[in-house]
Structures are given as C-alpha cells and as structure tokens.
Amino acid sequence: MSRSLLIQIAVASFVASACALPAAPPTPAPPPASAPSASTPEPAEPKAPAAKPEKLTVLCTPQEDWCQAMTKAFQEQFGIQTSYIRLSSGEALAKLRATKDNPEFSVWWGGPVDTYVAASTEDLLEPYVSPNAAEIPSEYKDPNGLWTGVYVGALGFCSNRDALSKLGVEKPDSWEDLLDPKLKGQVAMAHPASSGTAYTAVWTQVTRLGSVDAAFDYLKKLHQNILQYTKSGSAPGQMAGRGEVAVSVIFSHDCVKFADEGMNMLEVSFPAEGTGYEIGGVALIKGAPEPEAAKMWIDWVLTASAQEIGPTVKSYQLPTNPNAKVSERSV
Numbered sequence: 398m399s400r401s402l403l404i405q406i407a408v409a410s411f412v413a414s415a416c417a418l419p420a421a422p423p424t425p426a427p428p429p430a431s432a433p434s435a436s437t438p439e440p441a442e443p444k445a446p447a448a449k450p451e452k453l454t455v456l457c458t459p460q461e462d463w464c465q466a467m468t469k470a471f472q473e474q475f476g477i478q479t480s481y482i483r484l485s486s487g488e489a490l491a492k493l494r495a496t497k498d499n500p501e502f503s504v505w506w507g508g509p510v511d512t513y514v515a516a517s518t519e520d521l522l523e524p525y526v527s528p529n530a531a532e533i534p535s536e537y538k539d540p541n542g543l544w545t546g547v548y549v550g551a552l553g554f555c556s557n558r559d560a561l562s563k564l565g566v567e568k569p570d571s572w573e574d575l576l577d578p579k580l581k582g583q584v585a586m587a588h589p590a591s592s593g594t595a596y597t598a599v600w601t602q603v604t605r606l607g608s609v610d611a612a613f614d615y616l617k618k619l620h621q622n623i624l625q626y627t628k629s630g631s632a633p634g635q636m637a638g639r640g641e642v643a644v645s646v647i648f649s650h651d652c653v654k655f656a657d658e659g660m661n662m663l664e665v666s667f668p669a670e671g672t673g674y675e676i677g678g679v680a681l682i683k684g685a686p687e688p689e690a691a692k693m694w695i696d697w698v699l700t701a702s703a704q705e706i707g708p709t710v711k712s713y714q715l716p717t718n719p720n721a722k723v724s725e726r727s728v
Contacts, residue, residue, distance in 0.1 A: 450690035454501065455481040456489055458508030458593075459677065460631065460654070462710040467506070470706055471697060477690050485629050486512040486593030493521045493682065503685035504694045506547070509593035509675040511600075513544040516680070525681040525692055529699035537676055537717045544678040547698050548707065548714035551674045551728065552597050553667045555634040555652030560643035560662075569644055572605070572668045576618050584622045585633035586646040593675065594630025598646050601673035631655075638663050648675060649728040650713040657711045657726070665728055677714060 453471070457464035464481050472479040482501075484492060486508040493505070493516055505513070505522075516522050517539075526542035537546030554569045561568060566579050575584055587595035602612035624642050627633055633645030634652050638660030645652075649665045656663040679698050685691050697703050704716035708724035715727050 450477050450687055450693070452478040452480070453687050453690035453694060454503055455479065455694065456492070456502035456505040456682070457481040457483045458486055458489055458506070460651070460710070460712055463507075463707055463712040466706050466710045467698070467703070470703070471694060474697070475693060477693070479690075479694075485587075485591050486596070487589075487591035488628075490516055490521075494519065497521060497684075500682050500684045500686060502682055503687040504679065504691035505682055506679045506694070506698060507677050509597060510539075510544050510546065510678040511596055512593055513539075513678045513680055517543045521683055523681040523683040523685065523688075525695060527692070527696045527699055529696050532720065533699060533717050534719070544680040545695065545699060546676040546717045547679050547704060548677040548716055549674060550648040550650050550677065550714045551667070552594070552601060552646070552672045553649035553652065553665050553728075555637050555645045555647050555649070555655070556664050556666065557637045557640055557643050557662050558664050560637070560640055564643055566643065568664060568666050570666050570669055572602070572615070572670055574668075575622060575644065575646075577622075580622045580643060582622065582624045583643040584619070584645070585625050585627065585636045585642045586623065587630040587633060588626040588628060591628045592630040594646075594648055595626070597648075597673045597675055601671075604673065605670055634663070635660075648714075653713050653726055653728055654711040676717075 455468055461483050464483050468479040468481045471477065489505065489508060490512045513522065522543050524542040527545065530538055530545050533545055537549070538544070556568050558568070560583070564579050564583065566577060569575055586598055589595040589599050599612065599616065602615050603609055606612050606615060625636070631647055631651040633642070634647045634655050636642050637645040638655050649667070652663055652665045679695050681688065681691050681695060699718060701716070701718045701721035704718050704721040707714055708726065713724050713727045715723060
C-alpha cells in the first residue's frame with residue numbers, strides 16, 4: 398500500500414478532530430478506585446419530567462451484549478421503552494451526519510470520544526451537564542458538557558499463543574515486534590475510517606514517534622504484515638481467537654472478554670514503548686426526538702451502579718465513576 402493511500406485512508410478519517418485531541422500518553426490513566434465513604438454524596442437519581450417519556454432510542458457503540466444489558470436495565474428501572482442500534486464509532490459518526498436534519502437517535506453511548514469531538518465540531522451534539530457529572534474526574538469529560546466519559550480502556554496486543562508457537566515468535570511486547578517478517582499475513586487491526594480503535598492505534602504512532610510522517614512510515618512497514626483491516630475495532634481479536642491471525646491490535650478489555658468467552662488461547666500484552674487509551678463517552682444528540690429520556694439515560698450511566706453492569710457481560714473497561722467497583726479482570 399502506498400504512503401499516499403495510507404494517508405487518505407487514515408488521516409481523512411480523523412483530521413477534522415485531531416487538533417482537538419490530546420496526545421495519547423504512554424500508559425492509560427485509570428480513574429480513581431477509592432471506595433465510597435460515609436461522606437460520599439449520593440448520586441442524583443434521574444428525575445422523570447412532568448410528562449414521563451415513553452421511549453428512548455440509543456446509538457450504541459460498545460459490544461452488542463453490553464448494549465443489550467444497559468438498555469434492558471434502564472427500561473426495567475425507569476419504565477421507558479428503550480431500544481438501540483449498535484454501530485462502530487466511524488459508522489455512528491457517519492449516521493449522525495446523514496440524519497442531521499432528522500435525527501433517529503436521542504443519545505449516543507460508548508465508543509472513543511475522538512469521534513464525539515469530531516461530531517461536536519460539526520454541531521451534531523447538544524451540551525448537557527448532568528448533575529452526576531460532578532462525580533466524574535475532569536480529565537474524563539468535556540468542560541462544556543458536550544460529552545462525558547463513562548469508561549476507560551487501554552490499547553494492546555491480543556495474541557493467539559498457539560499460532561505464535563507454530564510461527565516460532567514470542568508474544569509481542571513492542572510496536573517494533575509487529576514488523577517481524579515471520580508475522581507476514583499474521584496481524585489484524587481495524588480500519589481507521591470506520592473504527593475508533595484504529596484511530597487510537599494510528600494516533601498512538603504519531604505520539605510515540607513524534608510526527609505524522611514517522612507514524613506513516615511505521616504504518617507502511619506494518620501493512621506488509623496485515624492480513625485484514627476490519628470494520629469493527631474488536632473483530633481482529635476474534636480473528637486471533639479463531640487462529641486466522643497470530644496477533645491483533647485491539648483494546649485490551651476486548652481480548653480478556655473473548656478469552657473469558659472460550660477463546661482461552663488468547664493473551665494480552667502491552668508495548669514497552671507505551672500505548673494509547675480511549676475514553677468511552679456519552680452525549681446528547683442535537684435535535685434528539687426524545688431529549689428528556691436521553692438526559693435521564695446520561696444521568697443514569699454516570700452512576701456507579703450503571704457502570705458496574707459492564708463486567709456482568711464480560712466488558713472489563715475501567716469505570717470513570719470513582720465509586721464504582723473495579724472488576725479484577727479489568728486491564
């Protein structure tokens with residue numbers, strides 16, 4: 398793949414928002430995990446308006462089973478008929494653009510906030526500062542209320558130990574390890590035009606190497622070992638679990654999830670040079686057809702109890718609410 402084509406594929410997908418993003422740090426900054434004390438204020442219970450909303454449509458980006466668990470729990474707690482459509486980050490942004498004049502969704506939940514930043518620059522989001530946002534550390538929310546973080550996840554390598562053994566390759570612990578000629582056709586990652594995971598992977602290279610040029614020089618070399626660029630950010634991990642590739646570049650919590658679901662030959666490792674991380678967000682969509690129900694959803698997903706639902710379906714992202722219990726499987 399030519400360098401110019403690589404740039405068209407990846408840079409075009411995030412150039413609008415790159416200037417607004419912080420550089421990815423070498424290690425993720427997990428939210429505080431302090432236990433609640435007697436003086437910890439109770440989170441504000443989402444208050445139904447005078448006329449109770451009847452339904453809510455959620456644009457959902459995390460794993461399908463997490464979307465199901467969250468919408469089911471919200472509906473049971475508040476009696477609001479709640480449905481969702483699951484799209485990858487890039488697809489979600491494209492959908493919001495396409496339906497700007499007649500929005501189909503009221504609230505956007507999950508997925509890296511770089512796409513939320515891009516959406517906000519295109520006037521696709523409505524500011525909303527939830528009373529429960531006060532519990533969320535400032536580094537995990539937009540100061541103007543355009544989005545608020547609900548989880549944090551670190552980018553890593555998800556490898557099939559059996560496949561690596563057959564190739565005579567050690568588990569990767571460096572970005573440079575992915576360039577090993579023995580891994581030709583044995584690496585998978587998502588496509589940056591459709592996936593926030595891939596955006597994070599690309600921007601991590603810019604950060605660690607110091608420039609866009611250096612990053613794309615690296616990506617051009619990596620391309621020689623790539624079997625497939627997937628639409629979904631987590632799909633490469635499933636490819637590794639099935640033995641289609643030896644190594645995938647995904648968020649580490651997804652690798653742990655797939656291992657817990659039966660792909661027990663999968664192992665997580667992290668690059669010694671450092672890695673990027675995502676903040677998964679929630680936001681009110683501009684022109685939302687169900688704005689009051691959407692605000693209730695935002696209030697609710699910022700609570701500790703709502704953020705503890707993820708691990709029940711093997712979604713091991715770190716919660717942003719410091720009062721939420723952190724699963725021992727979280728990475």
